[in-house]
Amino acid sequence: MVRLAVRAEILTIGDELCRGEIIDTNRSWLAARLWDLGITTRWMTSCNDDEQDIAEAMSRAVARADLVICSGGLGPTEDDLTVDVASRLAGVDPVVDDPARQRWEARFQGLIQMNELQLRQLRVPRGARVHGNPAGAAPCFEIELSGVPLICLPGFPREIHGIYEGALGARLAELRAARGDDEQIARRIFRVFGRGESQISQACRGLIDEAASPLARASSAGPSPPRVSIHYQVKFPEVLVKLVVRDRDAGVAAARLDALHAGMRERLAPFLYAVGDENLIDRTVRRLIESKRTVATAESCTGGMIGELITAMPGSSASYRGGAIVYSNAEKVRQLGVAQDTLDRHGAVSEETAIEMARGARERFGVDLAVSVSGIAGPDGGTPEKPVGTVWIALAASPEMIGARATAHAGILGTRKLAWPGARDQIRILSSWWSLAMIDAALDLAGGEDPTRANWVLGGGK
Amino acid sequence: MVRLAVRAEILTIGDELCRGEIIDTNRSWLAARLWDLGITTRWMTSCNDDEQDIAEAMSRAVARADLVICSGGLGPTEDDLTVDVASRLAGVDPVVDDPARQRWEARFQGLIQMNELQLRQLRVPRGARVHGNPAGAAPCFEIELSGVPLICLPGFPREIHGIYEGALGARLAELRAARGDDEQIARRIFRVFGRGESQISQACRGLIDEAASPLARASSAGPSPPRVSIHYQVKFPEVLVKLVVRDRDAGVAAARLDALHAGMRERLAPFLYAVGDENLIDRTVRRLIESKRTVATAESCTGGMIGELITAMPGSSASYRGGAIVYSNAEKVRQLGVAQDTLDRHGAVSEETAIEMARGARERFGVDLAVSVSGIAGPDGGTPEKPVGTVWIALAASPEMIGARATAHAGILGTRKLAWPGARDQIRILSSWWSLAMIDAALDLAGGEDPTRANWVLGGGK
Numbered sequence: 001m002v003r004l005a006v007r008a009e010i011l012t013i014g015d016e017l018c019r020g021e022i023i024d025t026n027r028s029w030l031a032a033r034l035w036d037l038g039i040t041t042r043w044m045t046s047c048n049d050d051e052q053d054i055a056e057a058m059s060r061a062v063a064r065a066d067l068v069i070c071s072g073g074l075g076p077t078e079d080d081l082t083v084d085v086a087s088r089l090a091g092v093d094p095v096v097d098d099p100a101r102q103r104w105e106a107r108f109q110g111l112i113q114m115n116e117l118q119l120r121q122l123r124v125p126r127g128a129r130v131h132g133n134p135a136g137a138a139p140c141f142e143i144e145l146s147g148v149p150l151i152c153l154p155g156f157p158r159e160i161h162g163i164y165e166g167a168l169g170a171r172l173a174e175l176r177a178a179r180g181d182d183e184q185i186a187r188r189i190f191r192v193f194g195r196g197e198s199q200i201s202q203a204c205r206g207l208i209d210e211a212a213s214p215l216a217r218a219s220s221a222g223p224s225p226p227r228v229s230i231h232y233q234v235k236f237p238e239v240l241v242k243l244v245v246r247d248r249d250a251g252v253a254a255a256r257l258d259a260l261h262a263g264m265r266e267r268l269a270p271f272l273y274a275v276g277d278e279n280l281i282d283r284t285v286r287r288l289i290e291s292k293r294t295v296a297t298a299e300s301c302t303g304g305m306i307g308e309l310i311t312a313m314p315g316s317s318a319s320y321r322g323g324a325i326v327y328s329n330a331e332k333v334r335q336l337g338v339a340q341d342t343l344d345r346h347g348a349v350s351e352e353t354a355i356e357m358a359r360g361a362r363e364r365f366g367v368d369l370a371v372s373v374s375g376i377a378g379p380d381g382g383t384p385e386k387p388v389g390t391v392w393i394a395l396a397a398s399p400e401m402i403g404a405r406a407t408a409h410a411g412i413l414g415t416r417k418l419a420w421p422g423a424r425d426q427i428r429i430l431s432s433w434w435s436l437a438m439i440d441a442a443l444d445l446a447g448g449e450d451p452t453r454a455n456w457v458l459g460g461g462k
Numbered sequence: 463m464v465r466l467a468v469r470a471e472i473l474t475i476g477d478e479l480c481r482g483e484i485i486d487t488n489r490s491w492l493a494a495r496l497w498d499l500g501i502t503t504r505w506m507t508s509c510n511d512d513e514q515d516i517a518e519a520m521s522r523a524v525a526r527a528d529l530v531i532c533s534g535g536l537g538p539t540e541d542d543l544t545v546d547v548a549s550r551l552a553g554v555d556p557v558v559d560d561p562a563r564q565r566w567e568a569r570f571q572g573l574i575q576m577n578e579l580q581l582r583q584l585r586v587p588r589g590a591r592v593h594g595n596p597a598g599a600a601p602c603f604e605i606e607l608s609g610v611p612l613i614c615l616p617g618f619p620r621e622i623h624g625i626y627e628g629a630l631g632a633r634l635a636e637l638r639a640a641r642g643d644d645e646q647i648a649r650r651i652f653r654v655f656g657r658g659e660s661q662i663s664q665a666c667r668g669l670i671d672e673a674a675s676p677l678a679r680a681s682s683a684g685p686s687p688p689r690v691s692i693h694y695q696v697k698f699p700e701v702l703v704k705l706v707v708r709d710r711d712a713g714v715a716a717a718r719l720d721a722l723h724a725g726m727r728e729r730l731a732p733f734l735y736a737v738g739d740e741n742l743i744d745r746t747v748r749r750l751i752e753s754k755r756t757v758a759t760a761e762s763c764t765g766g767m768i769g770e771l772i773t774a775m776p777g778s779s780a781s782y783r784g785g786a787i788v789y790s791n792a793e794k795v796r797q798l799g800v801a802q803d804t805l806d807r808h809g810a811v812s813e814e815t816a817i818e819m820a821r822g823a824r825e826r827f828g829v830d831l832a833v834s835v836s837g838i839a840g841p842d843g844g845t846p847e848k849p850v851g852t853v854w855i856a857l858a859a860s861p862e863m864i865g866a867r868a869t870a871h872a873g874i875l876g877t878r879k880l881a882w883p884g885a886r887d888q889i890r891i892l893s894s895w896w897s898l899a900m901i902d903a904a905l906d907l908a909g910g911e912d913p914t915r916a917n918w919v920l921g922g923g924k
Contacts, residue, residue, distance in 0.1 A: 020494030021695045025485055027508075041480040042515065044508040046489075053504065206835040224794045235482045297766070297787065302761070304766030305775025307787045311765025314841055316887060322793035325759065325785035327778075331827070335784065335797075365793070379776055393554030424776060 004174045005183075007042040008034050008064035011057050013072035013082060014155060018048045026153075026160060026411050029195055033164060037172055038185045038246070039067065049079040062148040066179055067172075072155035074138035076121040082152050083141075090143050094123040097130055100139040131171060133148055135162035142171070149175055175386040184250035186257040190241040190264055194457070195271045197234050203267045204230055207260065223365060226256045237430045238280060241268065246453055248291035270456035273440065280433060281309050284440040288319040292445060293401065296365035297323035297435070298336055298357040298372035300348065301391065305432045306373065321365045326357070336360030336372075343440045349374050351392050351415050359411055370396045373416065377427045391418040391431045394435035395438040395458065401446050413442055414458025463698040467645075468638045470496050471505040471527035475534035475544060476617060488533045488622060495626060499634055500647040501529065505813055508580040512542045520551055524610040527584050528641055528766050529634075537598035538583040542604035543612050545603075547569075549587040550916045552605050556585040556924045559592055563587050593633060597624035604633070646712035650718040650725055655742050655899055656919070657733045659696050662703060665729045666692055669722065690871070699892045700742060704729065732918035735902065742895060743771050746902040750781040753905060755863065758827035759785035759897070760798055760819040762810065762833035763853065767894045768835065783827045788819070798822030798834075807838045813854050813877050820858035821873055830863045831904055837880065839889045853880040853893045857900040857920065875904055876920025 010027045017024050025047065031041040042065060047053040054073065061068040073082030087094045100122045102113065121138045124130055128141040142151045151168070153160050173285040174331075192200055207226045226247035233240040243260060247253040265272060274283055288295055288310075297306045297320075307323040310316050324335040329348055332338040337360040338353055346352040357372035375391025384390035397413040416438065419431055441454035472489045479486050482583030486508065493503040504527060508517040517533065524531040549556045563582045566576065583600045586592055590603040593613075598621040604613045608817055613630070615622050654662055670690045687710035695702040705722060709715040716897035727734060736745055750757055750772075759768045759782075769785040772778050786797040791810055794800040800820040806813040819834035837853025859875040879898065882892055903916035 015696070017490070019497045019693075020490040020492065020503070020508065021693075021750035023485060023487055025488045028479070028485045030482065031480055035481045040510075041482070042510065043519075044480065046506040046590065048502075048504065056503075121463025122719040180540075194813065231481075233478070299766070299769075301773075302770070303778075303782070304761070304785060304787065307761075307766025307789075308764070308770050311763075311789065312890075314839075315767075317789055318766070320789050322789045322797065323766060324797075325787065327769075327773065327782050327784045331784035334826075335786075338676055364796075377776075425774065428774075 006039045006066045006179050007183050008039050008067040009043040009045065009061040009070060010034075010041055011068060011069065011070040012044070012046045012059055012155075013044075013054055013057075013105055014329045015048045015079070017046050017072075026155065026157060029157065029160065030069055030071070034069075034172070035168065036187070037176060038183060039168070039172065039176055039179065049073060049081060051081050051085055054081055054085045055089060058145065058150060062145040062150060066148060068145075068148060068150045069153065069173060070150060071153045071160060073114060074121060074152065074154040076117040076137075076402050080121065081126065083123045086141075086143060086150060090125050090127075092126040095126045096122050097124045097132070097139045099132070100124075100137065107258060115447075131167045133163050134166050135159045135161055140168065141276065165349065171202055177351060178249075182248055183246050184248065185244060185246050186250070186253035187242060188242045188257055188275060189277065190243065190263065190268055190272055191274045191276070191279065192239045192241060192268055192271045193237065193390060193433060195239070195275050197232050197239050200268070200271065201304055202240050203234055204241065204264070207263050207267060211253065221411075226253050226257065236426065237433050252358055270453040273437070273453065280440065281436055282313060284318070284436045284443070285310050287315045287318055287440065287443045289313075289315055291371060291447065293319060293443065293446070294321055294365075294367040295319050295439060296321050297365045297371045298361035298370060299323060300327060300332070300357075300373060301375040301377040302373050302428050302432050302435075303327060305428055306371065308436050309432055309436065321367050324361060324364075331423050332357060332374075336364065347378055347386070349386055349390055351391060351394070351417070354392035354394035355396075355412050356414060358394040362396040362398065368398045368401045369439055371439055372396075372436055373431050375427065375431055377424045377431075379424060387419070387421065389419055389421040390428050391427065391434075392416075392417070393431065393438060395435075395442060413445075414438055416457075416459050468528045468533060468641045468643050469504040469527040470501050471507065471523040472496075473523055473530060473532040474506070474508045474617075475511060475519075475532065477510045477514055477536075477541070479508050488617065488619060490608050491622065492531055492533065492613075492620065495631065496531075496634070498649070499631070499638060500643065500645060501634065501638055505714060511535060511543060513543050513547055514843055516543055516547045517551060520547060520607065522613060524607040524612060528610060529637060530607075530610060530612045532612060532613045533616065533622060536583060536614065536616040538579040542583065545585045548603075548605060548607075548612060548614060552587050552589075554588040557588045558584050559601045559603075559784055561592065561594070562586075562599065563753040565600055567684065587909050593625060593629045595621055595625050596628050597621045599924045602630065642801075644710055645708050646715050647706060647708050647714035649704060649706045650710070650719055650723065650737055651739065652699045652705065652730055652734055653702060653736045653738070653741065654730055654733045655699065657701070659694050659701050662730070662733065663694055665733075666703060666726070669725055669729060680742060681764065684823045688715050689723065690718065698888065699895050717892055723791055735899070736916060742902065743898055744775060746898045746905070747775045747778055747781070749905045750901065751775075753909065755781060755831060755905065755908070756783055756827075757781050757901060758783050758823045758829045758832045760823035760832060761785060761787050762789060762794070762819075762834075762836040762837050763839040764890050764894050764897075765789060766892055768833065768897050771894055771898065783829050786823060786826075794819060794836075798826065809848070809853060811838055811848055811852055813856070815881070816854035816856035816877060817858075817874050820856040824858040824860065824873065830860045831900055831901055832858045834858075835893050835897055837857040837889065837893055839886045839893075849881070849882055849883065850888050851883040853882075853889065853896075854878075854898055855880070855893065855900060857897075857904060859904055862903065873908075876900055878919075878921050 047057050073080045083094045128143045131140040138154045140163045146223040226245045229244045231242040245253045245257045326332040338356040362370035372394045378388030394415045395413045441457040444454040509519050515646050535542045545556045586603040590605045593602040602625045604713045655787045688707045691706045693704040705716045706721045707876030790795040800818040816834050824832035834856045856877045903919040906916040
């Protein structure tokens with residue numbers, strides 16, 4: 001049986017793109033959504049706000065793709081030519097979309113007098129299917145050129161996301177089905193932190209072969225078994241392992257995915273921290289808030305990055321009390337009570353100093369958990385014994401939270417040494433993520449969850 | 463006279479691009495470099511690691527552009543097909559580049575046995591011009607297809623930057639001149655922080671017309687005057703104003719640029735903070751280090767972002783002592799000595815609290831300058847009197863640094879209120895940049911520079 005896989009082209013338009021002034025995040029965002037829907041993006045093209053070039057790009061796209069998505073050039077100015085070019089290619093006039101005009105008028109209720117330019121951005125090609133734009137003025141529209149759907153979106157990411165959530169996502173799934181691609185896709189994202197892509201892909205080797213049903217393989221007369229694939233995506237500092245199952249029957253695809261799930265978990269333990277869309281930072285902060293645990297940070301080489309990551313989430317003030325950024329040794333003593341003797345004997349980048357920083361922060365901030373980081377982010381400051389990339393992290397916990405485990409080590413739940421010879425920003429990001437990973441592990445222990453990953457992350461306690 | 467402007471196409475290759483897994487920063491980086499060289503990027507195309515699609519993309523590109531730059535697909539695996547496709551289109555064999563092989567062997571000195579795959583990534587089309595790759599294995603090469611230069615680069619940004627600095631930048635300028643485009647370009651970037659694009663473009667209106675030489679305009683027999691253009695680029699939270707002058711004579715272009723410079727400065731004052739490539743954060747931290755001033759931070763709603771921005775620069779430990787992240791009111795009292803009475807009477811988000819935070823940080827950290835931020839980043843927590851986006855910033859300075867100005871206001875050099883109803887991350891970024899802008903202003907005052915901008919940024923002192 002031949003699958004009529006839908007192949008798409010994404011077209012992004014704008015002088016500012018072609019001058020390299022802005023990084024085009026729209027096309028990758030759209031390509032990821034298409035991929036999620038089982039639509040393959042075959043081409044991505046960008047051109048300037050030039051009538052002839054836009055026309056060439058659109059004509060070329062409908063000639064080689066089954067579906068074309070275009071972003072940009074829907075604004076109010078004379079540089080915005082998408083509606084004009086699409087109308088001309090379709091052989092129709094541009095007309096003002098009445099619902100869009102009514103929404104605009106209702107919104108501003110006479111506060112702003114609508115002028116020519118504002119009307120301009122409410123236009124669509126006559127007869128186009130309009131998908132609306134919950135977050136902006138310019139309507140999203142769809143026309144057919146040479147039998148291929150061309151869908152035009154504005155250039156603002158926020159508006160594109162709103163249009164996609166509103167109607168476009170469902171419409172794309174519909175277009176895919178109409179093309180005869182009735183293959184159903186079940187997928188799951190396994191999120192890994194703490195090991196690199198090569199080790200992870202090594203661990204997953206053979207999973208698919210083992211899992212393929214011998215019965216289905218033996219019976220050549222029966223339906224072909226679901227197709228399974230694994231994709232690895234490095235999203236520094238984490239790695240995403242995407243398991244994808246395709247079958248005409250959604251139930252069969254989902255069942256196979258479920259059957260593979262346990263094997264994947266087993267192979268990825270203890271590096272797997274979650275399954276789904278939520279990353280380690282968001283997960284940890286969400287769990288901190290939900291569990292009503294309080295937290296503080298004691299940062300040296302990360303310089304405030306851990307605090308910044310935690311407080312990026314709305315509502316984090318319910319858990320996060322604050323932090324001490326102790327970039328100098330004197331501040332480690334003053335703010336956190338690290339002993340000068342410890343600094344003299346072991347240095348600022350040492351397990352001993354990290355432990356005293358975490359303990360000092362936990363006591364002074366009066367919190368359940370305090371994490372500390374001290375390291376050498378480079379490019380200077382390394383020595384043969386402590387090269388650039390040497391980082392110590394320690395996690396202190398209140399006796400109430402962890403009980404016997406913490407009190408056995410004078411309040412320190414775990415320490416970890418990193419030795420990662422990367423660039424300064426990567427060392428800082430990696431250190432911050434490890435700090436959050438240790439807090440996440442502490443929440444596992446406190447919540448009575450399977451301690452396999454927690455024990456590995458926390459280095460067995462100290 | 464007809465200008466033979468060079469029009470380029472940028473081609474980026476990779477399945478991970480078309481699945482939307484990574485954001486393609488290479489093409490914008492390359493487009494910006496081309497734009498700097500006076501080369502217009504007309505098309506940017508991306509495709510999968512598919513032999514036929516790569517061949518189609520390359521053929522199409524050389525048919526419609528004068529110069530093609532391709533990135534990706536030069537690695538060691540069988541998915542990496544750029545060399546094979548380019549060779550086939552040129553009608554030659556792929557061969558291992560001997561200098562690249564020698565560099566590889568010298569680097570690893572027998573430590574790593576070279577295998578088939580490693581040799582694979584050292585290949586180039588036979589007869590290609592090789593530009594080398596200071597930061598990696600795969601050589602950058604250039605061939606002609608249908609008389610159009612096709613330059614192939616690896617996909618790693620670090621390697622692309624190294625190749626560009628090493629030889630490619632000069633080669634592109636050479637190719638442009640060889641095409642007959644001898645127009646010289648003089649340009650300058652005026653960096654603005656504190657006002658939006660619309661106000662800035664309003665301020666610049668008329669600059670070019672006023673500056674055009676009446677003599678050159680009157681004399682139709684003489685050479686045409688240099689062409690001047692202004693481009694605005696919003697790079698949140700700053701705005702870049704790019705002044706570009708083109709002429710066949712480099713001296714004429716440079717002279718016209720210089721003539722326009724003073725007018726531009728005047729129009730952009732006091733929002734202009736610098737001319738050149740260095741942004742406000744890097745500029746401020748560099749000047750802190752150079753002037754041997756010490757600094758500390760007291761952060762509430764920014765949660766560590768200011769510390770993180772300062773410490774992103776290597777060597778910042780010479781100036782930055784540390785910071786207090788005071789996310790709770792109790793921590794504002796404990797770490798910075800803010801009076802409970804001040805919090806009770808004025809609230810955490812108030813000029814009074816920000817002043818006590820800055821003063822407390824300056825004294826406790828024992829530094830020349832301390833900046834404080836307290837605000838409502840949202841999305842919750844706003845009130846009618848203090849809506850989301852309300853932020854107070856205060857800057858405290860040592861008497862030694864600023865003398866009479868600071869002592870007149872009990873150590874406070876300036877305060878500023880922001881009221882910017884944006885998204886949480888934007889409010890935090892904007893607040894952090896304003897904090898650095900105030901430190902930058904303090905360095906202007908301490909250094910005896912023109913105080914116009916400093917006075918505006920610092921709000922006239924408090």
